[in-house]
Amino acid sequence: MNKSLQKLVDISQATSRIIVGLMSGTSLDGLDIALCKFSGSGADTSVNLLHFTTTDFSPEFKNELRSVSSKRIVDLQQVTVLNAFIGNYYADLILEALESWGFSASEVDIIASHGQTIYHAPQSIHKLPNYPNATLQIGDGDHIAVKTGIITLSDFRQKHIAAGGEGAPLAVYGDYLIFSDEIENRILLNIGGIANFTYLPAGFNFDQIFSTDVGPGNTILDQYVQQHFEGMFFDKDAELALSGRVDEGLLKRLLADPFFGLPFPKTTGPELFNLDYLDRAIKSNENEISQVNVLATLSEFTARVIADAIRKSIPAETPFVIYLSGGGMHNPLLKDRLAKYLNCKLKNTADLGINPDAKEAVLFALLANECLAAESFSYTSRPEMPAVAMGKVSLPF
Structure with a gap:
């Protein structure tokens, strides 16, 4: 042999x-x-x-x-x-x-x-x-x-x-084997370039596990920063986005893509969610939008699609704990908006014994x-x- x-x-x-x-x-x-x-x-x-x-x-x-x-x-x-x-x-x-x-x-x-x-x-x-x-x-x-x-x-x-x-x-396979719990309903939320999550209902029942991509995580945010802010690769601690405000018209156009109406589970990538996607939405807007307002709106966009996907996918009134990983877990604005939309505290996988990075x-x-x-x-x-x-x-x- x-x-x-x-x-x-x-x-x-x-x-x-x-x-x-x-x-x-x-x-x-x-x-x-x-x-x-x-x-x-x-x-x-x-x-x-x-x-x-x-x-x-x-x-x-x-x-x-x-x-x-x-x-x-x-x-x-x-x-x-x-x-x-x-x-x-x-x-x-x-x-x-x-x-x-x-x-x-x-x-x-x-x-x-x-x-x-x-x-x-x-x-x-x-x-x-x-x-x-x-x-x-x-x-x-x-x-x-x-x-x-x-x-x-x-x-x-x-x-x-x-x-x-x-x-x-x-990630669902490893999430199930490493992070499932007998008592606690858990959501393993990874906010990388694309955001995805795994829902692990208590009791190790694989038939009830749910895992899906939900849309953009950091991908458009980072691309926009790299395009418009020389020498920057991302908006550290959301400093730029926090100085702007959400443009509701732009947000509405970003949320209008047919992808968000597709049934779960689904997958996506930067092939769809990229600067061209953002540019089309900006050009359709009636008013000129400042760069920091674009970043604030993109942050709201990411938080909204994650929260909407979780609410649509998890049975109503089900208690759960969210454990974060991925670059987005370091973004205080994203975390603040998610906590508000989902009315919950956010932890990370370090609380479960694995470095989230x-x-x-x-x-x-x-x-x-x-x-x-x-x-x-x-x-x-x-x-x-x-x-x-x-x-x-x-x-x-």
Whole structure:
């Protein structure tokens, strides 16, 4: 038997596994690297986050990613070379992180890489009757595996789509296994470039779990800041937005897209919610809008679509606690508006034992652990949440 295949079998049968989880989202900020120790699988999963870091992408690299991300027409050569480049770049960042933590590559069993999404195309966005849901992530797993010498699982979203899902959100699987509770109804709300949440009713009943994208998180906010405020990548602490006021006309136009009338669950991305989307709404407005008022309105837009989705999806009068993760959890204006609309206090996943900035990377490490170690699924298959083992295996040699 191939030595790497034998090693893969041994890892799957071991009592514990050391897995590096990688996540880079649609905000294109940087690479999250989580070093995790897993034991068990399914409902018996135990995870210990050993180390975590985020490496910021350089402005030049961000611009390269933006040139091929969420656009229908791109330079295909650039996509091709970036696919290989990102794999090698991720490998370098992993090795640097391991060295800083005092770990050698030989001590790591598996790398779990989400990859960089450059286009997400569920049928609700592409609207092509003869074509299925689709998505594309780059950052080739073989390059990561060969350069690090570590078996790599990647491209998790493709199996989800092949089995009938839309490729997102995938956090629901890990949310269920790590964060479910016997007594407390929980909402795991991630506000990244796109906002999504998982509803975990008390009692570990997978059939009652609900998970969906709801619309823009930080994506249009950050893009607008980068376009209009030189040297800024985001509105830190919502300082700009807090100095503006909501323009009700613009808000009404932003909320008018047919996406918000689609049934739940659903997925979306910056392919729909981007500066072009905002520009069309601004041009339809009767009055000129200041930049800070645009940011205040975009913040209200994000808070409103999240709150509306939660209210529509969760049975009325159901008590719940919201646990935040993602960049939006650091935005005081968003948190204030959400608390007001939903009449609840907001916590974050640190209260549940997982660093909220590391949560997404940990959840992809968990998907790799499930793919390797789960003998059977701890959840039943549903059209939007198929019971499948996700991740393509890349061997180092």
